[in-house]
Amino acid sequence: MAISDARLAQMAARLAELEARLASGTLEGDAFVAASRDYAELEPVARVAADVAAMRGELESLQALEDPDPDMRALAAEEAARLKAELPGAERRLAIAMLPRDAADVRPAMLEIRAGTGGDEAALFAADLYRMYERYAAEQGWRVEMVSANASEIGGFKEVVANVSGSGVFAKLKFESGVHRVQRVPVTESGGRIHTSAATVAVLPEPSEVDVQIEDKDLKIDIYRASGAGGQHVNTTDSAVRITHLPTNLVVTCQDERSQHKNKAKAMQVLRARLYEKMRDEAQGAEAEARKAMVGSGDRSERIRTYNFPQGRVTDHRINLTLHRLPEVLEGPGLAELVDALIAEDEAKRLAAMDG
Numbered sequence: 001m002a003i004s005d006a007r008l009a010q011m012a013a014r015l016a017e018l019e020a021r022l023a024s025g026t027l028e029g030d031a032f033v034a035a036s037r038d039y040a041e042l043e044p045v046a047r048v049a050a051d052v053a054a055m056r057g058e059l060e061s062l063q064a065l066e067d068p069d070p071d072m073r074a075l076a077a078e079e080a081a082r083l084k085a086e087l088p089g090a091e092r093r094l095a096i097a098m099l100p101r102d103a104a105d106v107r108p109a110m111l112e113i114r115a116g117t118g119g120d121e122a123a124l125f126a127a128d129l130y131r132m133y134e135r136y137a138a139e140q141g142w143r144v145e146m147v148s149a150n151a152s153e154i155g156g157f158k159e160v161v162a163n164v165s166g167s168g169v170f171a172k173l174k175f176e177s178g179v180h181r182v183q184r185v186p187v188t189e190s191g192g193r194i195h196t197s198a199a200t201v202a203v204l205p206e207p208s209e210v211d212v213q214i215e216d217k218d219l220k221i222d223i224y225r226a227s228g229a230g231g232q233h234v235n236t237t238d239s240a241v242r243i244t245h246l247p248t249n250l251v252v253t254c255q256d257e258r259s260q261h262k263n264k265a266k267a268m269q270v271l272r273a274r275l276y277e278k279m280r281d282e283a284q285g286a287e288a289e290a291r292k293a294m295v296g297s298g299d300r301s302e303r304i305r306t307y308n309f310p311q312g313r314v315t316d317h318r319i320n321l322t323l324h325r326l327p328e329v330l331e332g333p334g335l336a337e338l339v340d341a342l343i344a345e346d347e348a349k350r351l352a353a354m355d356g
Helices: 005-024 029-064 070-097 119-140 169-176 260-283 285-292 326-330 333-355
Strands: 109-115 143-151 157-165 178-184 195-205 219-224 240-245 250-254 303-308 313-316 321-323
Touching: 005 029, 029 070, 070 333, 109 119, 109 169, 109 260, 119 143, 119 157, 119 169, 119 178, 119 195, 119 326, 119 333, 143 250, 143 260, 157 169, 169 195, 169 333, 195 260, 240 260, 250 260, 303 326, 313 326, 313 333, 321 326, 321 333, 326 333
Parallel strands: 178 303
Antiparallel strands: 109 157, 109 195, 143 157, 178 195, 219 240, 240 250, 303 313, 313 321
């Protein structure tokens, strides 16, 4: 996708205009917030655009150079050849920077992991996945706060929900939604046979209260006594909360906190995220076919990755990438390579769709 010189100049002018307005001291309130947001979105794109404009200008000057000195001409030709080789890469970086962004990319995310087929082994695998994301988040400088968990008897999770906050969380984690499959000998298996189990991961962008308005009349709230593995504060107080959103029939429960108010607040946080995702899905219904062409549709029933312990490998089925570094992936650092590859593939497909 070639970007014209006029378009580059237009971006530079728009950035200069925003800089002048922000520096003027005349903007207040919502106008200042809007201009700051526009500047933050445009500045990184305009920086790459300025590099492209500078390279094109320099190349043009070198190619037009008519120096009588043969050494100078040779030097100019050498420099022009270098710029010619580097320019397509810079133009591609600019095209990627100009791709339409998902407005939710900058949001924190709600991470939900549920054990699927495989009983206790699936619950242990769900816990492994949760720890993997915790470690990856720590490397990114993000904060992970567990919202609710339903522990299994032997230390896994039947279900765990966490809030992940930080810079660009949803942009990096959104391709993790789907079915994750594990092949290994379970600790519960005495015969040494390899079992296949699965866990489902869902990554939802977290909305603000402005994005999703929930009316009290649409909620049915039940309070009951908490229960859980290991007997933790079981049957002590009526602190567990179940919230049903009547218009959509979405049900959220939370029983981790001893305080009923804290449980209600956490349950509302999860409900808001699920309603926001529902709204996004409905809004993108018209684009559903186009989204299927991208890397994963976010469909939670889609098998996206296999973790094979006997062979020490992880395969992402959407991009046919296999890493023979399973421990490194589960420890966090190796996951970064998978995430980056998925983002790069998504960008490449969207670029191709725009060119086509």
